Amino acid sequence: MDLPISTEDLTRLYRFTLLLTGDDVAAQQVFYDACVEGAGRLGSYRNEDGRLAFMMGILRQKARTATGTGCETRVIARAFATLPEEERAVLAGLYSGLLPARLLAEAMKLSLEQMGRTLKSARERLERACMELGEPSLEPSL
Amino acid sequence: MKSEEAGILMRCHCPGLPGTEDPRISKAVKAAEKDPALQGELARQRALDERQLNAVEQVMLPPALLAKLDAAHTEGARKMSGKAVLLQPVGVAILIGAATLLGWGGVSLWNHEHSFPGEDNVMRMVDENDETTAMEMEPKKETAGALNDWFFDKYGFEDYFLPAGFENYQTAGARLFKQDDEPVAQVAIPDHDMVFFSFKAEDFGLNLPNDEWRIFKDGPWIAAVQQHDDESFMVTFRGSRQEMEDLLKAKK
Numbered sequence: 001m002d003l004p005i006s007t008e009d010l011t012r013l014y015r016f017t018l019l020l021t022g023d024d025v026a027a028q029q030v031f032y033d034a035c036v037e038g039a040g041r042l043g044s045y046r047n048e049d050g051r052l053a054f055m056m057g058i059l060r061q062k063a064r065t066a067t068g069t070g071c072e073t074r075v076i077a078r079a080f081a082t083l084p085e086e087e088r089a090v091l092a093g094l095y096s097g098l099l100p101a102r103l104l105a106e107a108m109k110l111s112l113e114q115m116g117r118t119l120k121s122a123r124e125r126l127e128r129a130c131m132e133l134g135e136p137s138l139e140p141s142l
Numbered sequence: 143m144k145s146e147e148a149g150i151l152m153r154c155h156c157p158g159l160p161g162t163e164d165p166r167i168s169k170a171v172k173a174a175e176k177d178p179a180l181q182g183e184l185a186r187q188r189a190l191d192e193r194q195l196n197a198v199e200q201v202m203l204p205p206a207l208l209a210k211l212d213a214a215h216t217e218g219a220r221k222m223s224g225k226a227v228l229l230q231p232v233g234v235a236i237l238i239g240a241a242t243l244l245g246w247g248g249v250s251l252w253n254h255e256h257s258f259p260g261e262d263n264v265m266r267m268v269d270e271n272d273e274t275t276a277m278e279m280e281p282k283k284e285t286a287g288a289l290n291d292w293f294f295d296k297y298g299f300e301d302y303f304l305p306a307g308f309e310n311y312q313t314a315g316a317r318l319f320k321q322d323d324e325p326v327a328q329v330a331i332p333d334h335d336m337v338f339f340s341f342k343a344e345d346f347g348l349n350l351p352n353d354e355w356r357i358f359k360d361g362p363w364i365a366a367v368q369q370h371d372d373e374s375f376m377v378t379f380r381g382s383r384q385e386m387e388d389l390l391k392a393k394k
Contacts, residue, residue: 010208014201014203014207015198028204028207032207032210032211101155101164116151117150117153120150123187126190127190
């Protein structure tokens with residue numbers, strides 16, 4: 001499939017997908033379906049940021065209806081799976097480094113302030129989830 | 143920046159991710175670093191982000207998935223080949239599309255090569271021209287160069303800047319507005335129906351070599367922006383690139 005997206009950005013998009021779905025098998029299916037659906041429309045975007053924002057939108061939409069397979073996956077993906085969908089999408093978008101913060105907020109249809117509040121709550125939940133899943137607390141590193 | 147605002151915007155900060163910074167977020171982080179009430183929160187956030195980013199960066203695109211995507215491409219291409227494709231209506235459409243894309247690719251490449259840091263932010267200022275009504279401007283009949291004191295006295299704005307050759311235009315109105323909470327001076331000039339903008343480069347991520355013009359088109363507007371140290375000036379009017387080049391040449 002000829003996608004006008006670099007392999008580096010495809011990797012970032014896959015990371016975003018994995019954090020959204022919380023499981024490797026579901027992530028691969030969502031990613032494949034989104035690439036097939038998006039391939040024909042990516043050419044209409046003028047710049048790379050527009051293409052990435054478009055792909056993030058499709059991935060997010062498909063991840064909402066994806067069913068988890070419950071297969072063994074990374075702790076971080078399982079921890080992300082415990083977050084509410086909006087918090088998961090925004091923090092996954094930030095951590096995958098696909099878009100500058102302002103464009104990420106626009107892609108998520110949030111103001112910077114709203115995104116800041118969402119990220120605050122998302123990080124708090126993520127930290128709790130990581131501890132419950134056996135990750136050590138952050139306290140010793142502070 | 144107030145502590146409460148810094149405490150919210152610093153959450154959009156994530157160290158180590160290129161392009162995730164923004165002037166407002168950078169300010170918030172600087173404010174948080176100096177604020178005893180936020181320092182601990184920021185340190186905790188950074189530690190969490192660092193650990194999570196390490197984990198995220200371990201995730202790679204599975205080779206099998208990449209191969210599946212390649213296979214989908216090959217399969218699609220194999221279904222039709224050579225002249226058979228070209229003879230199909232869809233083939234003709236693709237040829238037309240390809241020709242259009244080639245042209246568009248040239249335009250995109252040109253745009254890319256002529257883009258500059260902060261371009262999106264200054265383009266949003268140009269968009270402000272369409273949204274500003276005469277009622278929002280304070281009537282001001284002066285020479286453009288004489289507004290320095292007025293902007294300072296009325297708004298406390300110290301960064302009003304005009305390059306040589308723009309001081310003597312007669313103004314019709316002026317105002318200071320905020321874009322992303324940062325001040326921008328806007329001056330209406332009846333000659334050519336021009337609009338001048340002046341602002342601090344750092345506030346909008348502008349980063350240009352001193353005194354070099356960058357010209358760009360935004361809808362019916364043509365704009366030229368330049369920076370001198372940390373002060374910036376932009377001139378806009380409805381017209382063509384050639385008209386702007388002629389105007390700037392006349393100022394040299």
